[in-house]
Amino acid sequence: MTMKTLLSTLLALLGLAATAGAKLNVVATTPDFGAIAKEIGGDKIDLTTLAKPTEDPHFVDAKPSFIVKLSRADALIEGGAELEVGWLPPLVEGARNSKLEAGKPGRILCNQGLALLEVPTSLDRSKGDIHAAGNPHYTTDPANAKICAATIAGALAKLDPKSADYFQANLVKFTARLDAKLAEWQKLLEPAKGKRIVTYHNSWPYFAARFGLKMDLFLEPKPGIPPTPSHLAEVITRVKAENIRAIVVEPHLNRKTAEAVAGHTGAVLLDFAPYPGGAKGTEGGYIEWMDTLVHSLAKGFATAK
């Protein structure tokens, strides 16, 4: 093969990769952004989600196959609040995709327009794994999901102006469905209002704030530091003293620890999927996920002593 034919073959291959399909190739870092993007993008996007719905989003492996996915992406949706800081930067760097450069319309940051909770006033790792930009688990509040959906719709419209109306219509549809559901959820969780709930990791402050719950007692002594017996003893004492009825645990966390605390206190153990698809019944999408969480919690409060 001459140099010329080799070169033209390569160029043809590159061209093929660039023009394959008119749909937008969208990559989402975590399944919550993926689920919201699916609502907005519908069949006008090809969606890939990097983190698995049951996976610990702080510790996703920066697999080389993700580099390939990002190299072909038209857009990357990320949280923008350092949740993915341990694995996303080398992937984006390896992908060398100019569409995903910071500041380009293809780089979609979902935290835009959101006021994050728990922004630390000083950065001190003796306090455990803290996120400098604030708590990044913000899509657990449906109101934030709406803003996130609007951000995604705006970005997709810029990338594919012909489908702008389609994205806008999907946004309106999604927002309306979510609003209707939100009212229903608030009603369901009325009995739990003001009640304290134990969680394993501090992943639910936005959910708690939205529904008037107190999810501020954790099995982890500090974020990212595994539970110690002395800390668990303290939690158990408080659960008994305050008659706390529910403990929330996610699939990637140590259920046995949570079971032990539940066993000692009689509190109900609730399996919360951290993301859409992380547990049975949550595969449908964002609303189905939230619906499952709310129903599980409402049921937990109804059955607890």
Added chain:
Amino acid sequence: MKKLFTAGLASALCLGTFALPAQDANEAVKKQMEQMQENFNRALKEQREYFEKVIGAQSNKIDALTRQVEGTQQKQAEAAAKEKLKAEIESALAAQPKPAAPAVEVKQPWSPAQAIPLVKAGSAYMNISFDALMAAGSSTAGDPAAQLQLGDHDPLRRGFSLRNAEIALDGAVDPYFKGFANIVLKLDKNNDTAIELEETYLQSTSLPGGLQLKAGQFFAAFGRQNPQHPHQWAFVDAPIILTRAFGPDGLRNVGAQLSWLTPLPFYTEAFLGVFNGEGGTAHSFRNAGEPDAAGTLRYAGRATLGQHLSSGADLLFAPRIASSFDLSDTQTLLAGVSAAFGPNDTGANSRTEIYGADLFWKWKPTTAHAGFPFVSWQTEFLYRRFGAGADATAVPVLPAENITDWGFYSQLAWGFTERWVAGLRGEFVSGNNATFDRMDVFRGDRTRVSPALTFFPSEFSKVRLQYNYDHGQNFGDDHSVWLQLEFMLGAHGAHKY
């Protein structure tokens, strides 16, 4: 929109100024006026929609703020603030509107109770981190660094050693480049500090066609462990075969590298590194070697010629190709082949070739927490052919000959529970019977088996206990125990897979 609005305004002014038009032009002017009126209305409507959007965004922000506070008093205060802001924006709308650029972000009203973030990672221009690796331990070998621990960051001696205190900097230079620097400080046997500019390079971010350019001083992309910094290693010390092929420091040199992410459906990246290939960090290439008793610099027994780069043929070339496959949701395989070619300094036309193959496999369940549990397996095989020149002045006389070395290491790491990793590494190195062998007791066949246990109190510290069983063809059995400690400060860029 600004243009449209100005047009509308101008039309409105026209309405006032063009009075008493001619009778026959009346109809046309009327139409024109209607058109202008329409434009003006549309502009106004757009203006109103824009401000409504602004108010909407503002309301959302205030909603988010409201969520943060408890107690009705604050809520009332914020509702009042919201009303006030709404009124302000409405009055702004009512007054002669001077449209703001739509991109301008509406700032949150500040409250004294609000936290003021002073330092934020990501708001700085670069990641700055400091990482220190220390070791303590002992060995049956009197001077472990002389024969057993051949890596430059390995434990140096019986007792304590601090061989890798590293300042790592990285960040975006501008929209076109990223910059990296690794400055390593280490303490020698006299407790004096040695400084090493381990890496300093620029990397392109915006080349087309999946290309990426790297230039400066950096580790050659040869195999898996060579480009990694010691704190990423699963064991205390460098594998023996790497120290035989690349010397104590690994293969790193001043040069440039072009890499290409191929358009294949699975990850395949091709690299070509070009380096000066001189000095101790190009150990098997233009390396002057160590002085003998008389002060003559020798490598492989031969007096070196002190040649320097004079043409393109003198450069060191290091090609590599690597591919990766996800075998399942939980298993990933990364494999590569590498090579390095270049002249060495033992003869006028002496050349060295090094070939390597590497494999990395990892299993991690989809419900892993903090990265645990996991099992990983890493193996590298290397072959070196060192074309040594003749040295008639050496005692005994050394002929021109090929010195070949080959060997491998294979290591298993098992993160059996959160924060704990058990590791086992096996190594074997061998080579041909070159004339030079008679002079170097450490060059014969060598086997090493190293079990290790590592505890990570957090991502930023670790404690590792390792035992080495060493067997050398020429020096017999040795046993070593090392305890390694690591701490990291600051923001350290994430590592590649």
